[in-house]
Amino acid sequence: MGRLVGIARREKKRAPMETLVEAQVSDQTGVANDSRGKPGDRTVTVITARAWREVCTELGREIPWTTRRANLLVDDIDLPRRAGPIIEIGDVRLKVTMEVDPCSRMDEQYQGLREILKPDWRGGVGCKVLTGGSIAVGDAVTIVEAD
Numbered sequence: 001m002g003r004l005v006g007i008a009r010r011e012k013k014r015a016p017m018e019t020l021v022e023a024q025v026s027d028q029t030g031v032a033n034d035s036r037g038k039p040g041d042r043t044v045t046v047i048t049a050r051a052w053r054e055v056c057t058e059l060g061r062e063i064p065w066t067t068r069r070a071n072l073l074v075d076d077i078d079l080p081r082r083a084g085p086i087i088e089i090g091d092v093r094l095k096v097t098m099e100v101d102p103c104s105r106m107d108e109q110y111q112g113l114r115e116i117l118k119p120d121w122r123g124g125v126g127c128k129v130l131t132g133g134s135i136a137v138g139d140a141v142t143i144v145e146a147d
Contacts, residue, residue, distance in 0.1 A: 002077025002141035004089055005049055008066050009034035017066035025092050026132035031071045040128065041097035046087060047124035049075035058116045067109045068117070070100070070124050074141045081121045088142045089135045094127035 007020040009031045023031050030037025030044045037043055047070040056062050065073050072089075079087070080096050087094040102117035117123040 002074050004072060004135060004137055004139040004141055005075045006065055006073030007031065007135065007137060008069075008071055008073075009037070010069070011035060017069060019066060020137075022134060022136035024132070025094075025129060025135055027129040030129065034071060037071075042100070042126035043129045044072060044094055044127045045070040045100050045124050046072040046074060046079060046094070046127060047122075048077070048079055049073055050078075051120070051122040051124070055113070055116050055122060059110065059112065061110075063110055067106075067113065068102075068124070069105065069109075072135075077141050077143065079121065079125050080143060084145070086130065086144050087125075087127060088144060090139050091131060091133035092129070092135050093131040095130050096125045097128050098126040100124045100126045 007023050008017040010017050012035045025031055025044065028039055047068055052065045083097050085096050099121050100123045102114045102123045106114040106117060
């Protein structure tokens with residue numbers, strides 16, 4: 001079992017990421033008030049703290065996980081590397097739908113970040129919200145197979 005160690009959103013495109021201690025998640029907005037949170041297969045994005053530590057080691061520098069511009073940071077758990085499984089955080093259920101490929105915006109954040117994120121799904125996963133609800137930093141995270 002893993003745990004949720006970070007929640008973030010951005011108010012509008014290209015805005016800085018805002019970290020939260022708790023948030024509402026829905027199938028219509030993803031993490032409440034996140035500019036990318038729209039219905040579909042990539043409503044919420046998730047990365048692992050382990051992958052982010054590897055990225056920082058390869059960069060030779062510690063940079064905030066929010067540089068990746070993902071919504072959720074999980075620790076002590078590996079994310080699936082395929083579509084289908086479900087990430088459960090409290091009552092919230094997120095179906096993994098895709099690998100999130102890092103875009104050119106990553107190099108705008110930190111030069112070389114895009115290439116370092118490419119291997120081993122380090123860019124995280126995109127998810128469709130199956131069941132919304134409240135989440136908070138410290139919540140348990142589990143991975144289950146789709147029903």
